[in-house]
Amino acid sequence: MSSTMQSVAGGTPRALTIAGSDSGGGAGIQADLKTFAALGVYGTSAITAVTAQNTRAVLSAFELPLEMIAAQIDAVMDDIGALAAKTGMLASPEIIQLVAERVRHWNLRLVVDPVMVAKGGERLLQERAIETLKSTLLPLAEVVTPNLPEAEVLVGHSVRGTVEMREAARAIHALGPRYVVVKGGHSADAPVDILFDGQEFQELRAERVQTANTHGTGCTFSAAITAFIARGWDADEAVVRAKRYVTGAIQHADALHIGHGHGPVDHFWLLDRGLERPVTVDDEKDDTV
Template sequence: MTAIALTIAGSDSGGGAGIQADLKTFSALGVFGTSVITAITAQNTQGVRGVEDISPGMIAAQIDALYDDMEIGAAKIGMVSRIDTITAIADGLRRYHVRPVIDPVMIATSGDRLLQPDAIDALRTKLLPQAVIITPNLPEAALLSGMPLAEDETQMIAQAEILLRTGTDAVLIKGGHGTGPESTDLLLDGNSLVRLSRPRIDTPNTHGTGCTLSAAITAGLARGLPLAEAVAQAREYLHRALQAAAALAIGKGSGPVHHFHGWWR
């Protein structure tokens, strides 16, 4: 059977993040990609110029069209900018008994806000309880947990434990926004803690890293990997994509990671 993954996210006209990054990641990892578009953004490597939301009815129709026809092995959720969007997705997931990977996209790499402030509580209460794993970076984990930005691993663990109480099966707090020679992510599932470290890569081309990692985890789950193995393989894929990002010369700002580093020469 062909492995199929679904991304529910916003479109990035610059091609480095969002739906575009997710579909590239799925393809790079040998998984057929499908999509539910939640919003259209006008953006490039320098920033977001505009956001136009897709109607809740059309979001629901996209979800129904896919699940009525295909055997989708795993799904992820990215950019969901407003309460109506979150409600439509949460209702759709319940209809088909889906526990997705959730990348709580709140702020773009450029610093532009992608989640409306009044939607944070809806994300926390309506979507996180349905997740198989959530993958916040340090600023996102702080906002969702209601705590200051974590400055060490003890604080990261404390925030992850708060987020586990929302009902999600697991939390992967990413340390990419931290400092030091290593970037350390922490994976907690309520029973165990796994510390995942790799040397930090000094590159300006980091656009779409969060989307890419969560999509890679989703691809692993769609192929039937256990969650911890899917996370480990996804981190390795992103690490190599960041290493190869310097080979791309795209835009005047923060460029994308190299999703097809294993194929382009």
Template sequence: MQVVTTIAGSDSGGGAGIQADLKTFQELKVFGTTVITALTAQNTRGVSGVLPIEAAFVKQQLQALLDDFSISAVKTGMLFSSAIIHTIAQIIADTNIPLIVDPVMIAKGGESLLQQEAIDAIIHYLLPIATIVTPNIPEAETLTGKKINTIADIKKAADHLLATGVHCAIIKGGHLADATNATDYVFFKNGQAFSMQTPRIATKNTHGTGCTFSAALTAFVGRGLTIKEAIIEAKKFIQLAITHDLALGHGHGPTNHFAYQNDKKSCEVTIYES
């Protein structure tokens, strides 16, 4: 049984954050451990409160895990502050554990989940030690300072991210104006690249998609898949989770973390090598 860790915020609505990560880990047959960076009061309609955890206690949580478990992969989600990011980076830098960074900045309802000074900390301290970073278009624009409207813009943004030291950048294309397909773009530091395409699903129930995708990626990396294999399987996981949404709540409902095991053989991802 592989052990993986999520370092993220708690979502009281259960659709994103720590809760989404643990559901994904369970479905993918890895043992999930947690480091909680903040508590949130939220539901499908939005975030009504955030209570950050002190960086010293974040450190204590992470160190407790490393002192006891052999962890095969770590992901970060909502990190909130530069102090928390510094703390995590200092500890993870002394390990050889693959690190997947989901640069969570804005909740689905538009609320900020990351302090402004924390963005620089992600760029200068977390990405240089990361294996994979998984921004959507707005997050990639914030991290790079580059506006993204075209595929060429995506390539430039990816080059900017790879220059920080991260091994692989996945820029998720869900915000691009394509009514037919959802295409994600994957770039490696060695120059290799490919894109993944699935049909776009017409639904408002997309709360926690970024958390769920990166958690699935973490689970597959932790299980020993190659990075490319893990990325493709994680794309299948989130595609099925969106396709078979649960229709819960009155806002942006959660995805279905239980769909993959039943339908994974039927889910097709079109791969375009670059």
């Protein structure tokens, strides 16, 4: 694994999130932009859907017209630009196809968070869009980050322990992404994420945090990967650093006291510790990020 930072042309690192808006601020576009900011990246956005939600539930959702989604992506890329982008809520086959076309056009390094179901159980991906996601978007992804339920949908069978997670990672990798991270947070065992690059597996471990405040963890993790790629890290090292970041965000979540359901993680926990620009520190002994 290389941890040598690549040079990033154009000054301030920039990243683009293409996802749904969470009015509660814990997930979606809002979580992505908070994560980008916390990790020293200038974040831009293309909103695919507007949701009315809070820490308890998604109450309503409205998909934006395709031409508006395309216009947002093109407006950002034509002027501001971005090295890396991530996707979140892409509800329909038509939106997925559009985003895939614009990603190809702008030659973006892509992180795909295959958002399917909200924390409260509400479906955010149409059933008919699953095959489009697999055939159209995953082949463009540098990294894809399914949790266990999402991995099960992608591979068509149950995924539980680490053996099945490795099998699922291999099957998803065959769909075209360069790296696959199967996240083990839904497992009853100690949470282990499996990172697969097509040849080797790596287990990313963390102690389980006893908290109900995990809203937006998937968005935050994939956004952190995107941010580290935008800062110039190789994708595998970006995943490792993102895992450390999101673990800390979960560990500090209870201090926020937001809402009465599944509260958000603490995106700015590093800043609370006085580390103003944590990822500019290149000390290999630094365990934080």
